[in-house]
Amino acid sequence: MDISVLSRVDAIQPKSVTKSYTPAEVTKSFSAYLADALDQVNQAQVESAVLADRFAAGQVQDVHQVMIAGQKSTIMLQMALQVRNKVIESYQEIMRMPI
Numbered sequence: 001m002d003i004s005v006l007s008r009v010d011a012i013q014p015k016s017v018t019k020s021y022t023p024a025e026v027t028k029s030f031s032a033y034l035a036d037a038l039d040q041v042n043q044a045q046v047e048s049a050v051l052a053d054r055f056a057a058g059q060v061q062d063v064h065q066v067m068i069a070g071q072k073s074t075i076m077l078q079m080a081l082q083v084r085n086k087v088i089e090s091y092q093e094i095m096r097m098p099i
Contacts, residue, residue, distance in 0.1 A: 044073040
């Protein structure tokens with residue numbers, strides 16, 4: 001039996017090495033994700049208000065566009081509130097854990 005074949009198997013290295021992130025990097029990216037999500041909710045609220053104002057002034061004829069923007073901003077706000085509620089609930093649960 002030829003053992004030289006086994007020496008070639010040891011030389012195989014994985015091509016991609018997974019990067020390990022520090023807790024500070026994970027926290028920073030998570031906080032950046034939340035900030036971006038809240039900015040998107042705010043932008044949807046502003047867009048909805050602008051379209052409603054333009055519709056009231058008679059500048060927008062398509063009521064469907066106004067209603068869709070309003071519903072989109074409402075759903076985004078409700079989602080943000082539910083995420084906030086789950087985060088608070090998780091924090092309270094962690095604080096109740098015995099050490």
